[in-house]
Amino acid sequence: xxxxxxxYLPDMPVHIVQRGHNRQPVFFEKDNYQAYLHWLNxxxxxxxxxxxxxxxxxxxxxxxxxxxxxxSISLMMQHLGRHYVPYINHNYGNxxxxxxxxxxxxxxxxxxxxxxxxxxxxxxxxxxxxxxTPAGYQWSSYHYNARGKQNSLIxxxxxxQALGKTQKQRLNAYSALFKSHIKQEExxxxxxxxxxxxxxxxxxFKASIQARLNxxxxxLGRGRPTKQQKxx
Numbered sequence: 258x259x260x261x262x263x264x265y266l267p268d269m270p271v272h273i274v275q276r277g278h279n280r281q282p283v284f285f286e287k288d289n290y291q292a293y294l295h296w297l298n299x300x301x302x303x304x305x306x307x308x309x310x311x312x313x314x315x316x317x318x319x320x321x322x323x324x325x326x327x328x329s330i331s332l333m334m335q336h337l338g339r340h341y342v343p344y345i346n347h348n349y350g351n352x353x354x355x356x357x358x359x360x361x362x363x364x365x366x367x368x369x370x371x372x373x374x375x376x377x378x379x380x381x382x383x384x385x386x387x388x389x390t391p392a393g394y395q396w397s398s399y400h401y402n403a404r405g406k407q408n409s410l411i412x413x414x415x416x417x418q419a420l421g422k423t424q425k426q427r428l429n430a431y432s433a434l435f436k437s438h439i440k441q442e443e444x445x446x447x448x449x450x451x452x453x454x455x456x457x458x459x460x461x462f463k464a465s466i467q468a469r470l471n472x473x474x475x476x477l478g479r480g481r482p483t484k485q486q487k488x489x
Contacts, residue, residue: 263331263362264456264466264474268323270309270367270414271330272374274451274489275360276317283345283355284315290396293318293341298410300336304329307412310375312397314385317489319378321371323414334360363450364466366458370447371416374457375402376434377447381489391435403432448489 265271277283284290290313297320301308305325312319324330342355365374379402382394391399401408402417405428413427420430450457456466456474467474 262472263454264364264470264472265324265327265330265362266364266466266469267326267329269466270321270323270365270371270374271362272365272378272447272451272457273320273322273330273334273360273362274317275334276357276489278354278357280316280357282316283318284313284396285345285349289345292344293337294396294410296337296340297333300333301410303336304332306330306333307414308398308410309371309412309414309417310378310398310402311410312378312381312394314381314387314396319381319489321365321374321378323412330362361451361454363454364456364458365450366456366462367414367416369459369462370457371414372431372434373439373443374447375417376439377444379403380435380439403428403435 284293293313297308297311300306301322306329307323307325308320309323310319310321322330322333324333338356345355346352365371375398379391379397379399382388382397383391388394391397392404398408398411400406401411402413405424417427417431421427447457449455456463463474
């Protein structure tokens with residue numbers, strides 16, 4: 258069966274998810290997280306991807322990035338695979354694959370979903386009951402986006418910048434977004450989109466992607482995600 262095409266366009270944010278093979282861990286100690294972030298930063302700079310948000314969980318990762326070119330995301334993820342997988346295999350005596358097949362990803366309509374998607378990503382440790390608040394988890398972009406901790410990996414999106422005229426205003430406005438829950442319907446749509454690779458946005462957004470890429474993107478599957486999907 259042919260692989261489903263990726264629907265990427267320059268400067269259009271993409272939500273990326275990659276899981277460990279059979280949901281096995283991909284990070285085992287602090288050095289692993291640091292190594293992954295090092296190569297992510299290296300790849301993002303080399304292939305011109307702006308990283309807006311991320312979280313590194315024990316057995317999967319989420320990244321929100323805007324590519325400068327249509328192939329920037331693919332090249333960035335290939336670079337990560339070429340460096341991180343051999344690093345883990347060498348250090349822990351493993352062999353073979355680390356990740357569960359291809360990474361999942363979908364383009365998102367920034368005006369409609371960007372800030373919600375950032376919260377969705379940074380709240381992953383809370384949903385997984387690994388932390389009481391997003392601030393209680395070390396390996397995410399929350400500490401930059403909500404607290405202003407220096408992080409050379411992050412490039413703020415224009416919609417984040419529009420939250421306030423000063424850094425303090427932006428930090429306060431972004432932190433305030435976490436006082437309300439993401440609606441279950443929005444959670445389901447976000448999950449189903451990255452699982453299927455279908456662009457996340459309204460019909461006009463999807464139609465614009467189809468027109469620009471001259472291809473049929475298909476339709477987003479209906480219904481709630483399976484119980485297995487809800488862990489992400």
